[in-house]
Amino acid sequence: MTALLLAARFVLELALLAGLAIGGWALPEAGWAKVLLAVALPVAAAALWGLLLSPKARLTTPLPLRLVIEVLLFGSAAVAFWVAGRTAFAVVLLTLEAVVLISLLASGHPPGPPRPQPFPTSSRRADGETAG
Secondary structure, three states, rough: OOOHHHEEEEEEEHHHHHHOOOOOOOOOOOOOHHHHHHHHHHHHHHHHHHHHOOOOOOOOOHHHHHHHHHHHHHHHHHHHHHHOOOOOHHHHHHHHHHHHHHHHHHOOOOOOOOOOOOOOOOEEEOOEEEEO
């Protein structure tokens, strides 16, 4: 079940990036501004995701902050779909993201990098002898 949720999450992340690109392209600006926004918005979101939210994130952030960032990113993608006239995509994206996120949290697999595991304790000393 967890593998299915993680696969769905990945597809939703791709939809997030697509939504930002479509929304950037749909803005009424002409010429290079459309191209710039259609490229820059998903690139910025992907960079933020990779830096703070991915399983191999460079920075560790507490779970509440990760959830806020994730909600803001998916909310931005939903607004971008809406701006592009794709309201159904916006609703489906937000609904599926909520279901997947709640399911992951309920199953004990919160989004973001895995929690660090404590080092196993051992009774061996540095010289290889057993303590005690």
